Amino acid sequence: MSFNAHFLTNMEVYLASLLLMLGVFVMSIRTTRREDTKSMIYITMVILIIIQAAAGMIQGFTGEFHGPKILMILMDLVLELALDLQILFILLYVMYEIFENKDYIMRRIKIYAIPLYILVAATFVNLFTGWIWYYDEDLNYHENDIYYVYVLLRYFYVLVAVILYLRYHKQKKNTNRFRIWFFALPMVIGCLVEIFSGYLVFMLGVAISYAVLYMIHATDKSYIDQETGLYSPYFLTQLYGFVEGGAYRLSSVLTFDISDEHDARAFSDIIRMVLPDECDTIRTRPGRFITVSESSDAGYLFMTIEDVEMLTKEAGIKVKIDTAVRRIKEPPEDFFIDKIGYAR
Amino acid sequence: MTIIDVTKDNASDFEGVLGVDLISDLSRNFYRGMASVDDDNVCNGAFVYELLGVDSRKENTSVIRHFTAESDEIKSQLMDKYENNIKEEYVKKSFYETAEADTAAFYESRGFSKEEGESSELAITVADLELLPFNRQARMPEYIKSLHDVSVLQYRTFLKKLLIKEIRGAVEDLAYLPQNWFDREASSCSVSDNKLDGIFLVRKTPSGELRPQLYTAFGPDYLKILGRMLIRTVNYVIENYPPYTKVVISRHSKEVMALTQRLLDGYKGTPCFTGNRDE
Numbered sequence: 028m029s030f031n032a033h034f035l036t037n038m039e040v041y042l043a044s045l046l047l048m049l050g051v052f053v054m055s056i057r058t059t060r061r062e063d064t065k066s067m068i069y070i071t072m073v074i075l076i077i078i079q080a081a082a083g084m085i086q087g088f089t090g091e092f093h094g095p096k097i098l099m100i101l102m103d104l105v106l107e108l109a110l111d112l113q114i115l116f117i118l119l120y121v122m123y124e125i126f127e128n129k130d131y132i133m134r135r136i137k138i139y140a141i142p143l144y145i146l147v148a149a150t151f152v153n154l155f156t157g158w159i160w161y162y163d164e165d166l167n168y169h170e171n172d173i174y175y176v177y178v179l180l181r182y183f184y185v186l187v188a189v190i191l192y193l194r195y196h197k198q199k200k201n202t203n204r205f206r207i208w209f210f211a212l213p214m215v216i217g218c219l220v221e222i223f224s225g226y227l228v229f230m231l232g233v234a235i236s237y238a239v240l241y242m243i244h245a246t247d248k249s250y251i252d253q254e255t256g257l258y259s260p261y262f263l264t265q266l267y268g269f270v271e272g273g274a275y276r277l278s279s280v281l282t283f284d285i286s287d288e289h290d291a292r293a294f295s296d297i298i299r300m301v302l303p304d305e306c307d308t309i310r311t312r313p314g315r316f317i318t319v320s321e322s323s324d325a326g327y328l329f330m331t332i333e334d335v336e337m338l339t340k341e342a343g344i345k346v347k348i349d350t351a352v353r354r355i356k357e358p359p360e361d362f363f364i365d366k367i368g369y370a371r
Numbered sequence: 372m373t374i375i376d377v378t379k380d381n382a383s384d385f386e387g388v389l390g391v392d393l394i395s396d397l398s399r400n401f402y403r404g405m406a407s408v409d410d411d412n413v414c415n416g417a418f419v420y421e422l423l424g425v426d427s428r429k430e431n432t433s434v435i436r437h438f439t440a441e442s443d444e445i446k447s448q449l450m451d452k453y454e455n456n457i458k459e460e461y462v463k464k465s466f467y468e469t470a471e472a473d474t475a476a477f478y479e480s481r482g483f484s485k486e487e488g489e490s491s492e493l494a495i496t497v498a499d500l501e502l503l504p505f506n507r508q509a510r511m512p513e514y515i516k517s518l519h520d521v522s523v524l525q526y527r528t529f530l531k532k533l534l535i536k537e538i539r540g541a542v543e544d545l546a547y548l549p550q551n552w553f554d555r556e557a558s559s560c561s562v563s564d565n566k567l568d569g570i571f572l573v574r575k576t577p578s579g580e581l582r583p584q585l586y587t588a589f590g591p592d593y594l595k596i597l598g599r600m601l602i603r604t605v606n607y608v609i610e611n612y613p614p615y616t617k618v619v620i621s622r623h624s625k626e627v628m629a630l631t632q633r634l635l636d637g638y639k640g641t642p643c644f645t646g647n648r649d650e
Contacts, residue, residue, distance in 0.1 A: 130514065130563040131592060195591060300524060303532035320535060325426035326546025327534040330527055355428065 034091050037227045038084060044234040045080035048073050051241045058248060065123040069240065072116045076234050079109045083227065090166050099162050100154065107150045113233070114184045115143050121188040121210075125195045127304075139187065142180055149177065185214075209239050255295035257316065258309040263369050266307070266319070270363050277359040278323040279352045280366040281331060286345040288313040293342055301334040317367055323352040372445065374452045377404030377417070388417045391577040393437055400544040401425055402436075405452050407445045416440030418449040422460060423543050426534075430463040433650075438467070438474060446477050457650055466647045475644035483646040490640035491622050493631055497581075498614035500605050503634055505598070507606055515599045517607075518550065518558035521567060526550050526560075529567035533587065540572065540585030541621040553584065557607050559600040561588060569596035571604050580617045581608060586627075 052073050059066040086102035088094070118139065122132045153159045159177055160170045189211060217232015250262040269275035285294050291313065298308050298316065308318045320327070332348055339346045353362040363369060377385055379398035385406055386394050396402045397419065407416035419437040424430055435453075440446040457465065467483060468490060469475050479485045518526065530545055539545050554575040561569035569588030575581055588596040608618070622628045622640070631638070 126591060128563050128568075128590060131590060301528060301531075303528055303535065305532055305535045322535040322537075323428065324534045324537065324546075326544075327531045330531050330534070330546050334524070334527060 034087060038087050040227055040231045041080045041083040041087065044076055044230045045084070047234045047238055048076045048080065051238055052077065055241060055244070064129060065120065065127075066244070068116055068120050068123060069237075069244070072113065072120065073237055075109045075113045075116065076230065076237065079106055079113070079230060080234075082106045082109065083230065090168075093166060096162055096164075096166060099166055103160070103162075103168075104150065104154065108147065110181065111143055111146050111150070114181050115140060118184055118188045121192050125192055139184075143184070146177065146180060185211075209243065210236050212236075213239065252310045255291055255310055257295050257298065258307060260309065260311050262307075262309055263311070263367065266309075267360070267363055267369055271360045275359070276321045277319055277353065277363050279320050279328060279350070280362075281318040281320075281328065282349040282351070282366075283316040283318070283335065284347040284349075285314045285316075285339075286347075290342075290344045294339065294344055294346065297335060297338045297342065297344075301331060301338065311367070319367075328352075372407055372409055372415070372448065374405055374407050374448055377406050377419070385414055385417060388414050388439065389419065389437060392580070393419055395577050396421075396436070400547045403456065404437075405449060405456075407440065407449055415442075416445040416449050418453055420453065420457075420465075421543065422462065425460075425543075426546065427537055429537075431461050432464045432466065433457055433460070433462045435465065435467040438469065443477065446474075450477075450481055454650075462650050464647055464649055466645070468643055468645045470641060470643045472644070475646070478644075478646055478648075481648075483648040485644055485646045487642070487644055490643045491645075493620045493622060493635065493638060493640050495618050495620070495635065495638060496614060497608055497612045497616045497618060499635070499638070500609055500618065501614075503605060505602065505634075507602055507609075509599070509602055511599060511603055514562050515596070515603050516560055516562055517556050517603075518553060518560055518570075518572070519555040521560055521562060523550055525562070525565070525567055529560075529570060532589075533570075533585075538585075538587055540587070541582075541623050542572070542584045545585070554581070556611070557581070557604055559603045559607075561596040561600060563590065569593065569600055571597075571600040573604060573608075580619050581612065582619050582621065584621075586630075 052070070055066070055070055055073065059070055082102045082105040086099055086106070089098045089102065115136075119132065119136060122135070126132055149159060153161075158171060159174050160168065162168055213232045213235040214229070215232070217229040217235070220232075221227060221229040250258055250265065252259040266275065270277050283294070283298075285291065291310070294316065295308075295310070298318070302308065302318060305322070306318050306320045308316055310316050318331070328350055332350070335346065335348065351362075351366040353359060375381075377389075377397060382389070382394045382397040382404065385404075388406070389397075389404070393404075397404050401422040402419065403422065404417065404419040406414050406418070408414050417437060417439055418435070420433045420435045423432045423434060438446070438449070440449060465483070467478055469478070470490075475485050527550075533539065534546060542548065552574065553572045557573045557575070559571045560567050568590045570585060571583070572585040573581055573583050586597065586600070588594075588600070590596070608616075620627070620631055620635075622631055
């Protein structure tokens with residue numbers, strides 16, 4: 028029995044994508060919290076690639092061995108629907124990277140998703156009409172001209188995601204490690220290779236993009252204290268880099284020392300309620316939390332201390348609070364080393 | 372004649388001179404007052420100023436809110452006391468605004484500049500709000516709420532965000548005022564992900580005036596939020612306050628100036644004298 032080179036290459040691409048995404052899925056699922064919406068979106072993206080790769084392989088074998096036509100059509104349906112969902116979730120993921128505001132994203136996505144609803148409806152209508160694509164009796168795949176409108180609409184969504192990112196990403200704090208080109212480059216390369224070679228490499232490009240994202244997530248997770256969800260001491264090195272480079276003008280440090288380390292989780296919940304996103308809190312020791320800010324406004328410090336004292340008293344948590352404010356002419360990096368106790 | 376400090380403890384004794392609104396303001400963190408009293412303890416002069424920039428890294432400045440006296444001698448004594456006080460407060464610059472020509476002349480004699488113009492405060496009525504050039508029937512999304520509908524903690528966390536960004540509006544002591552210092556039903560806010568991302572604070576003063584104090588929003592939708600909060604507050608005020616109720620807008624920044632020019636084109640502040648002095 029011999030297989031054509033085209034079939035073999037496509038199967039290799041599908042298999043590589045499937046195995047890569049299965050590995051990423053297994054490693055991600057253990058450390059993903061359900062309440063972390065962005066991570067759940069990412070996991071869904073990975074699962075969709077797994078589904079697409081599996082469907083692609085089944086379809087490939089069905090075509091090569093002249094299997095039932097209905098199976099070809101079914102797998103095609105799965106592929107197209109998975110791709111439509113894939114695009115929606117890519118857009119969602121990028122929106123979460125930029126806005127981090129679930130309510131706003133949900134309001135927007137209802138409008139952005141309208142063309143996708145039409146795509147999905149068209150996919151089902153095609154099952155009965157074959158007006159976009161169809162299989163002949165020899166299981167040869169045919170596309171009608173309207174298929175290219177279909178494809179363009181999908182690329183349009185990816186373009187929307189990139190434009191949104193380029194328009195709004197500067198508003199994000201410098202601690203954000205997401206870079207659109209990590210995400211887009213392997214996909215773009217895969218797309219171009221597929222167009223010019225005819226091999227179905229685009230899926231592998233997407234899988235590589237997701238694997239790169241996984242590595243970024245894994246690195247970011249090392250900066251997070253698993254018990255409290257606040258920053259871990261490893262974050263201090265990165266933060267010092269930002270301070271030394273001038274990207275972060277450290278101006279004030281609040282130090283919270285809780286007397287019972289078992290209260291750490293409850294205390295971290297209080298900190299999250301009380302502090303706005305403009306502050307970062309690092310758990311430097313089991314019972315010590317340091318909140319850093321680029322502001323030394325006395326009103327902000329006063330309100331924070333007042334709220335923490337009130338809420339910890341209600342929760343029965345004993346905490347000692349110290350405040351340090353950088354003098355105007357003091358270099359931020361010296362202040363950082365002095366007040367946080369950081370050793371280079 | 373004696374110059375005494377006017378604080379929240381004795382401010383009510385000077386209601387006849389200062390008015391109920393300034394009496395209320397004298398209980399605030401950055402307001403300072405002094406009065407001249409004669410041998411019969413009758414007030415014959417009063418001076419009230421507000422410190423700005425104290426909590427931030429900006430230079431401390433002072434805005435004189437009230438200055439009245441029966442004679443030039445009393446004016447001089449009050450000004451001398453003021454100058455001593457602001458030395459201790461590290462004030463770098465003083466500002467004044469007055470409708471009285473003789474008071475302006477006195478300021479000028481003490482080294483202040485003097486310019487004629489219009490007041491930074493724009494006074495309109497609730498009836499004027501009905502003529503604002505926007506659609507007051509616009510659909511109100513559910514995330515636009517009154518201040519009464521959000522928790523004190525949500526409100527305070529948002530204030531901290533504003534203070535970090537050095538946004539205070541017309542309220543220098545935003546961090547120290549309780550939520551109910553503002554009209555909690557007339558004031559509007561926008562809530563997203565259980566946090567505030569926009570606020571429009573309005574104060575109802577003891578004399579019954581309405582004073583917008585802070586108007587800001589964040590996020591990609593901030594323009595829509597600002598518009599909706601304005602509509603909600605305007606509608607609430609029109610429905611709940613008599614049409615002759617005074618609304619006083621402090622045009623303390625370029626942004627507020629631009630907004631009032633756009634919405635209240637043709638309305639002007641009262642003629643007055645303004646000036647400043649480096650300390």
